[in-house]
Amino acid sequence: MAKVFRYARALMGAALLGLGGWGLALGEIGPQAAIAQTPEPEAVDYPPEAPPPGVEPLPPERRRMEQPQTGDYRISALLRAFNGNLWIGSWEGVARIDPNTGRTIARISLPNTIIGAIAQDKVGRIWVGTYEGLMRVDPRTNEITAQNFFLPSNRILSLQLDQRGYLWVGTDRGIALISPDQGLLMTTLRKLPGVSANALSLDRDGQLWVGTLEGLVQVNSASGFAMKRIAEVPGTTVQTLALGPRGSLWAGTPEGLLEIDSRNGRILRSVTQLRGRNVKSIAFDRVGSIWVGTDGGLLRVNPYNGAIVGEVSNLPSREILSISPDTGNKVWVGTREGLAWISTSQDIGRARPLAAFSREADSSMME
Template sequence: MTSAVLGLIALPSIIFPATAQNQTVNTNPYRSLNSQPAYPAVPPPPRIDRLPNERDVEERSLETDYRISHLLGDVTGNLWVGSWRGLSRINPNTGRIISRISLPNITIDALAQDKVGRLWVGNYEGLTRVDPLTNQITAQNLLLPSKRVLSLLVDKRGYLWTGTDSGLVLISPDQGLIMTTLRNLPGVSANAMTLDADGQLWVGTLDGLIRVNTASALIMKRIDNLPGATVQALAISPEGLIWAGMPNQLLVVNPKNGIVLRSVTPLRGRSVTSIKFAKDGSVWVGTTNGLLRLNPHTGSVLDMVTGLPSSQVVTLAADMGNKLWVGTSEGLAWVMPNMRKAEPHLAFGRAVK
């Protein structure tokens, strides 16, 4: 009965007939203990060094990532530095660190500031809202279509657009509530965003450009025949033209008809990661192999900056503290007018290790 309840099956005992062999073996169960063992006359095995502590090996093998993933100038004139080591705020005039913000996830990929000054932080685990006056988290982990946030943008009405690797989300910054979700985004991944002169949203995806009506969240236009397909950086020129950074070139696109006006010659064959127009009318272009300043009308190279912590440029912030701030895969640097060589910010590189 008990066996059946426990799911066990009782089998009848099986008795094997005794043989002459098994009748003589082990007649004395203590015989082997009293026997004198015989060892072969060979030298002992070589000594093996003790293995190191596995935890120590793991900790020493993990490399710190010094990537500066996003730079954002705020309404007070300070510069927010998002990295894969956390979030900091610095004075762009002096470079002094004002504060460091403690976040549940330090792998930051996107930053935005809403109309009342709240900071929104996107990372690989969702979205976090930070009060810059208290440095406290006031909202986090909204129900996004994906927790991997790639881009953030506040439109002219003050609403927050959140780009993920699975679509777009429109959020009310005050309540921290999702207003609408655009899951079936052509090109799927919202890699980069910018606003045009009409206040409409342009999204760079894995398959070109999408124009979205910021009031209705409906797709207005799709440009999917771009050479290189994937758009990984976006900017709108003072003339209202779209500059799109691709894995193999930099394109200038007419937003009215979607026609590619030109491929900027010096950037052909280069992976463009960041584009920023400066107050002097020039345009800074960061790539995976260097930083250039261009004449936007002719495409000619005005400057090629050396001295960066890494030639792999990730993000740019122009005209902050009379400097261009450059985030690279190996730390933060700055460039002043008439300086061809960048100066690294030692607090964000390997010098602080």
């Protein structure tokens, strides 16, 4: 009982001495007992709004987050995460924003800032392919938790999660399969026909399709062996791939947009109105329209008849590198000169650049 009394008295004394901001490491309390005091690190609080007049400005890290990029503005990858946030991969690094407001949530510090692709695994971790390797980022802490450099090449161009949850990595010298939990290399296909894995997509049966410098290759996602090759592709090089709502595969080449039967590898059609256009990115929205990014602008296409139903103006650049539809009730567009968004409820033919990620600053408010 005496020990308990002395223990309580010690705690009361610490409080009276103003030690509430210190951590107390207490041993057995006795006549000669001592209290070891270890200061806790100060928590950095980032207020969501600007500070009132006369108050110290936001901490340096928050100011850095809100400042626009300086240098290369091309937006090479966009990813809508499970929680609705938009991840942005550029040639200046990786950032995460709230697509409803355009507010920058975080900028991720990486060893290499040139981003080729972004993906999210089944438990929510973010995988970032750079021109110097693959990294796994914990979105809760924004820290790198794994990295793998033992790939066919460290220049990563594409990423695709398969139906089992494994991650396929496309490089400029073949493809590899990664275990997301350990970040370990499981298998590689170095002698890929067409060499460079520019784009990856799954078909409706879960098999992997690879867009290469010389057409398309279908890969068995279980064994990692090449199953089928389509070499006679108009435009030769496949730059982007997407699975359509009817199960067909869509491919963008320097000569246009193709629809392919993924069951037999037969080219069903070349979209007439896009022949001769350099197609660099494609994405389907929830109503089934195809958003097609070319080196001459962004188009909305009816997949049933191939008609162009809309063309978007006021983009930071006419060269479209990435597209994320249905994200914050907007279509987000990555161009060579920055990021922009398009309202899906009004003025759908006009884009608005986002100042923090675009060379052309736009002070207009998000709607």
